[in-house]
Amino acid sequence: MTYENLSGRIAVIVGAASGMGEATALLLARNGARVALLARRADRLETLAAKIEADGGTALAVTVDVTDSASVTAAAAAVHAAFGPADLVVNSAGVMLPNPITEGREDEWTRMLDTNVAGRLRIIRAFLPDLLAAADAGRPADLVNISSIGAHVTFPAYSVYGATQAAITQLSATLRTELGTRKVRVTNIEPGLTDTELGTHIDNPEISGQLDGMFGLIDALSAADIADLIAYTTSRPAHVNLRQVIVLPTQQA
Numbered sequence: 001m002t003y004e005n006l007s008g009r010i011a012v013i014v015g016a017a018s019g020m021g022e023a024t025a026l027l028l029a030r031n032g033a034r035v036a037l038l039a040r041r042a043d044r045l046e047t048l049a050a051k052i053e054a055d056g057g058t059a060l061a062v063t064v065d066v067t068d069s070a071s072v073t074a075a076a077a078a079v080h081a082a083f084g085p086a087d088l089v090v091n092s093a094g095v096m097l098p099n100p101i102t103e104g105r106e107d108e109w110t111r112m113l114d115t116n117v118a119g120r121l122r123i124i125r126a127f128l129p130d131l132l133a134a135a136d137a138g139r140p141a142d143l144v145n146i147s148s149i150g151a152h153v154t155f156p157a158y159s160v161y162g163a164t165q166a167a168i169t170q171l172s173a174t175l176r177t178e179l180g181t182r183k184v185r186v187t188n189i190e191p192g193l194t195d196t197e198l199g200t201h202i203d204n205p206e207i208s209g210q211l212d213g214m215f216g217l218i219d220a221l222s223a224a225d226i227a228d229l230i231a232y233t234t235s236r237p238a239h240v241n242l243r244q245v246i247v248l249p250t251q252q253a
Contacts, residue, residue, distance in 0.1 A: 003235035007032030015093030017044035019196035023227035029057030036079040066119030076126040085130035092146040116164035135183040140238040185241040192248035194221040
């Protein structure tokens with residue numbers, strides 16, 4: 001599908017090394033957006049940037065650690081130097097480390113909180129002036145946060161992960177009260193079962209097996225499905241904001 005309204009936009013895709021971020025970068029670039037690819041894995045970013053350029057698009061690979069404020073600040077400076085201010089930001093970097101709360105894995109809790117919540121906030125802080133400037137100039141300005149159905153539906157052993165996703169859902173809702181009046185659109189997308197790398201983070205064989213079982217029973221969403229939804233959402237007329245989108249595989253209740 002073609003999204004003409006994306007042509008000429010400057011998009012920052014956080015978490016672009018794989019999954020939803022990678023698929024979104026490819027789709028936005030094919031529709032004429034200049035894409036800044038932000039993630040930790042430099043080799044994956046360089047490969048993706050080369051693919052986009054080979055297909056006639058424009059991409060910039062920027063290595064960033066969203067848990068480090070200085071790294072995020074430097075990444076924003078690199079984007080500005082190459083492309084200028086961004087008008088579309090997709091916050092899709094995240095980790096999923098489910099384990100029973102009784103195991104008390106504070107290192108995993110901290111990693112999820114710092115990446116999934118504080119990391120998103122650092123990206124918002126770095127690029128919000130760009131979005132506000134775009135809106136003030138009468139151009140579309142989009143902040144897209146990727147949350148999860150786990151913000152609403154409870155799953156055993158996913159307590160802390162679900163809490164981080166609920167935080168992003170609530171953050172997005174509250175940001176709309178601050179930014180909507182200034183014509184910056186905030187969209188929160190909450191996918192259900194989606195085939196990405198997140199499942200590979202799990203080190204508990206029982207939990208990993210349960211997830212594999214779900215994939216065996218349900219025709220899951222793909223990363224490309226989520227990318228298509230992001231492209232659709234951000235290509236609407238500037239006064240139209242799809243504020244919250246829950247997207248599930250048809251077979252998932």
